[in-house]
Amino acid sequence: MSAVVQAAQVLPTQRGPVVDFFIRLFREKPLGAIGFVVVLLFLFCGIFADVIAPYGMNQISPANRLKPPSARFWLGTDHLGRDMFSRLLYGAQLSVIIGFAAATLATVISVLLGIVTGYLGGKVDLVIQRMVDAWMSFPDLIILIVVVSVLGPGMPQVIFVLGLVFGIGGSRIVRGAVVSVRENMYVHAAQSMGASTARILLQHILPNILPPVIVLFTTRVGAVILVESGLSFLGFGVPPPAPTWGGLLSGSGRTYMYMAPWLALAPGLCITIVVYAINVLGDAMRDLLDPRMRGSR
């Protein structure tokens, strides 16, 4: 026990908390560090797609249709002769933006709704959560179709709707966590010392519901990328020819799966790798941000 205490005491230094966090990420959580590097890599690809991509994202070449991977086309070409590698790079841009933006929006909505209903309880809780029930009983697709037919298809609409749909559903998870944290005696202690509700929520409730919130966020990033692919397939997502990963997978990837499997394999692998990387990064963050897990592996 005392050895553990000693070890924990050596660590805190004059470094800032952010630097300290990353040092500990690489030292204590190798898997999470790999996830972090992979996420960074994809972000980099997305941001610098214009520079890296050998061809334009919609540059067609009818002579080179459905070509297998080669030195000229690293990941082959689709039915219009567009270079798959270039389209994937541009797709990273779109999918990563949509994934993070919608998941962030969803998490913010979940946390706000969950904290308000979970902490205040009573009538507020009853009314808001019955509205959440009503919302969740609608199929997401119908809400989406309505919004897209009103606003027209496009990336901001997709982010807004996915954020809202996932956010309202996720508020249940946050609410559950808040209800269990609220019962802790340290919350009672804060109330008895006269702390304001805002202070209790920010200092006592929020830090202690962080583990499920981080997991919620990381699973949402993956889910958004996947759902966006389904939406694109139906024509309600980001409209073609914009190369989102989901669109690549469900469009040419599915149609030519037997003739040209690389068209499905490449975007599918990208989605899998990014979703997995974000999940392991999220798990590592959850553990590192918990003071009780200090020094453990």
Add this chain to the structure above:
Amino acid sequence: MSMPGLANMSDPSPLLVVEDLKVHFPIKAGTLVQRQVASVKAVDGVSFLLNRGETLGLVGESGCGKSTTGLAVLRMLDITAGRVVFDGEDITRHDRAAMRPIRKRMQMVYQDPYGSLNPRMKVVDLIAEPMIVHDLLPNRAARADRARELLALVGLRPDMADRYIHEFSGGQRQRIGVARALSMEPDLLICDEPVSALDVSIQAQIVNLFQDLQQSLGLTYIFVAHDLAVVRHISDRIAVMYLGRIAEIADRETLYRRPLHPYTQALLAAVPIPDPEIEATRPQIAVAGEVPSALNPPPGCRFHTRCPLAVARCRTEEPALRDVGAGQMVSCHLV
């Protein structure tokens, strides 16, 4: 006998007056339109005075209302009837804003040293939090210095301030809880079973800490407990509660030497003597049955259903808490 600590002896007015305090919890039925169908009478007519620098022990079985009394005094619960007067100010109906300046002066120490401290805050931030809430010190450095002083005061090393709470043992955590309570320099500490979650060897240390702090800071305590030995050690006066009411209240020596209420006698007789031969031969006072429900307390004397001495009058007429001399007050027809 034992008069309160030295610090506040000059002011003779009581720090806390509780008069006929009632805390009832409504039981509601119906999902949309709620109506009250019954109420749990957790505290049902409790009165006592608390002098400055004094320790009042509140003892009784689980569910007798001792913790509820403490929480009602802190105004963490709504008071159904009666009055709570703190240092001359009637706080019975104070709202949240009006309670804020009062909260600075009365603090609580909790039973569970594990659950009552936020695991995601450093010790220094835990102890400094009341100072932030009440805007006591201007900046972070000053608050941290004060937190280190308080750690030293409760017998911990000041350099422990930057650790998280999971690195401490139960006894150390309870000391941190005490340091947090003291950071506002309160007048009244309400200690809700502060040692019952600790090992026996640690209990003594914490009880001694409470006594030392009372000596040096002139604190006033309400000490809620069920362990009679601990209460005897720390209290100046002791109130024995049964089913939401005070059965007997007296100063410590009187209560242990000459308990008058049959319930007090039974409670004291239940303490085992650590010698098998004496233990086997000592007189036993049998108390039969279970504590009745606070939903529907028995008429007359609340203890009559279990009292070995009960007579007809006890079943119909509720005994008042009467002064029987030397500050001893008993609620029993037979005394």
